Amino acid sequence: MLLIDRRPYLGGNVWYPEAGGAPVAEAIPNLRRLDRPNVRFVTGAEVLDHPRPSTLLIGSGEVASETRYGQLILATGARERFLPFPGSTLPNVMGVGALQLLAKSGFSVKGRSIVVAGSGPLLLAAAVYLREHGAEVRLVAEQAPRWRLWRLAVGLINDRERLRQALDLRRRLRGIPYRYGCWVGRAEGEGKVERVVLRKGRTEWTERCDLLACGFHLVPNTELAELLGCRIEAGFISVNEFQESSIPGTYAAGEPVGIGGLELARIEGEIAGLASTEQRERAQGLFAERRRLTRFRAALQRAFVLDPRLRDVVTPETLVCRCEDVRAEMLMSFGSGREARLQTRCGMGRCQGRVCGPATEFLWGWNPRGTRPPIVPATVGQLTVATRTENMPTITR
Amino acid sequence: MGPDRIRITIDGTPVNVPPGTSVAAATLSAGVTRFRDAVTGGPRGPLCGMGICFECLVTVNGRRGVRSCLLECAEGMEVQTHDRPS
Numbered sequence A: 001m002l003l004i005d006r007r008p009y010l011g012g013n014v015w016y017p018e019a020g021g022a023p024v025a026e027a028i029p030n031l032r033r034l035d036r037p038n039v040r041f042v043t044g045a046e047v048l049d050h051p052r053p054s055t056l057l058i059g060s061g062e063v064a065s066e067t068r069y070g071q072l073i074l075a076t077g078a079r080e081r082f083l084p085f086p087g088s089t090l091p092n093v094m095g096v097g098a099l100q101l102l103a104k105s106g107f108s109v110k111g112r113s114i115v116v117a118g119s120g121p122l123l124l125a126a127a128v129y130l131r132e133h134g135a136e137v138r139l140v141a142e143q144a145p146r147w148r149l150w151r152l153a154v155g156l157i158n159d160r161e162r163l164r165q166a167l168d169l170r171r172r173l174r175g176i177p178y179r180y181g182c183w184v185g186r187a188e189g190e191g192k193v194e195r196v197v198l199r200k201g202r203t204e205w206t207e208r209c210d211l212l213a214c215g216f217h218l219v220p221n222t223e224l225a226e227l228l229g230c231r232i233e234a235g236f237i238s239v240n241e242f243q244e245s246s247i248p249g250t251y252a253a254g255e256p257v258g259i260g261g262l263e264l265a266r267i268e269g270e271i272a273g274l275a276s277t278e279q280r281e282r283a284q285g286l287f288a289e290r291r292r293l294t295r296f297r298a299a300l301q302r303a304f305v306l307d308p309r310l311r312d313v314v315t316p317e318t319l320v321c322r323c324e325d326v327r328a329e330m331l332m333s334f335g336s337g338r339e340a341r342l343q344t345r346c347g348m349g350r351c352q353g354r355v356c357g358p359a360t361e362f363l364w365g366w367n368p369r370g371t372r373p374p375i376v377p378a379t380v381g382q383l384t385v386a387t388r389t390e391n392m393p394t395i396t397r
Numbered sequence B: 001m002g003p004d005r006i007r008i009t010i011d012g013t014p015v016n017v018p019p020g021t022s023v024a025a026a027t028l029s030a031g032v033t034r035f036r037d038a039v040t041g042g043p044r045g046p047l048c049g050m051g052i053c054f055e056c057l058v059t060v061n062g063r064r065g066v067r068s069c070l071l072e073c074a075e076g077m078e079v080q081t082h083d084r085p086s
Helices: A025-033 A097-105 A121-132 A146-155 A160-172 A225-227 A260-276 A280-284 A287-303 A308-313 A337-344 A356-364 A382-386 B021-030
Strands: A003-004 A040-043 A046-049 A056-061 A063-069 A070-076 A077-078 A113-119 A135-142 A184-188 A197-202 A203-208 A211-216 A218-220 A251-253 A319-321 B006-008 B013-017 B057-060 B062-069 B078-080
Touching: A025 A097, A025 A308, A063 A382, A070 A225, A070 A260, A077 A097, A097 A113, A097 A121, A097 B021, A113 A121, A113 A184, A113 A197, A113 A218, A121 A135, A121 A160, A121 A211, A135 A197, A135 A203, A146 A287, A184 A211, A184 A308, A225 A251, A251 A260, A260 A280, A260 A287, A308 A356, A319 A356, A337 A356, B021 B057, B021 B078
Parallel strands: A003 A040, A070 A251, A113 A135, A113 A211, B006 B078
Antiparallel strands: A046 A056, A056 A063, A077 A218, A135 A184, A184 A197, A197 A203, B006 B013, B057 B062, B057 B078
């Protein structure tokens, strides 16, 4: 078995270790289970291409390697949805999970004043983390209205553990304003963000800050699945009860099949692992638990639906495509993402539309899909000189 | 056990960071907010923190376009900001 991870360490974003610290306690038993002679890791690496059937081209640093596979499990996770607003490209405006990850990887937030905005359960978790690491969290602005979050909480009445977690997070945020139906109108500053103008209904006010953490829930990373030709439905990889995609032998687990959080991702991953190794009966034993967790996924999706008024903050000058610096006024006249791409290069830069794709989908209903190899920028050297994964630098702990 | 601190330079200025620090975190900690120059010249810094947005690009040991959020600091590393699109 070969495990390929984009990050230098295993554990994904949730279990990402603190710089210089021990692995996250919850991750340790899982890492231990992988400590076997038939498991190899390539960390700091990612799939660039699918040059032939049952073959992946994996890039790491300046080298690349082709690997053949029999069964493939896609656990490509999710990224934050970024929506444009005036000033959203200013340095120190970043994602909510992004700021937490940067803090975990050694950036001290101590004494910094931070506005947390956007949407989703991550806002609460990140705000608590930042506060407990010495940041002055000025405010948490959740775009969803209060009634939607109440409905989510009521739905958790039978899920006492999750309800307890949510209430615990709220308690640890005591004293910090938590505003519903509230979002960033614009960010301002010289060379970096210094102030944020917030909107709630017809009210607007300004908060001073050193950092603005702003992300609107999550979007799935489906680029590799698209490249492989897996069927995608409503933005997610479509899978059968064994987590198998429309391509036999290619499975998917976690956020790429639906934004459902860590526990669901783990169950789905386990089902995919068992099913791909001819242990379908054991996999079936996990179906009931998955069903229970899938209900929460549906509730999450309803709770954090984007308010259409978030579109109103975009002005003609607002940058929508950050790689190619394409402003909203250059895009508004186009009827489709494809047309806009050809005329303005929107979505053709290094991120390949991973940031502006979900934004233009929300703003104008454009289809964000259209993956081409290499699915992440590759060097000529990587595409011409092949090495072996055994020779790739890896770090694990 | 590895060393207590890793020494790197950021735009020629020596800094030392705990092992396990990412280049993006080290750069922000050094007070640098402008990582790369956008195609129309504006300043940009980290956005996604997980390797998908390509906003935190820097030059590391002469290699351009490196995602600083995905790279861990290593002894003697030379980091240059103001990475420009090629």
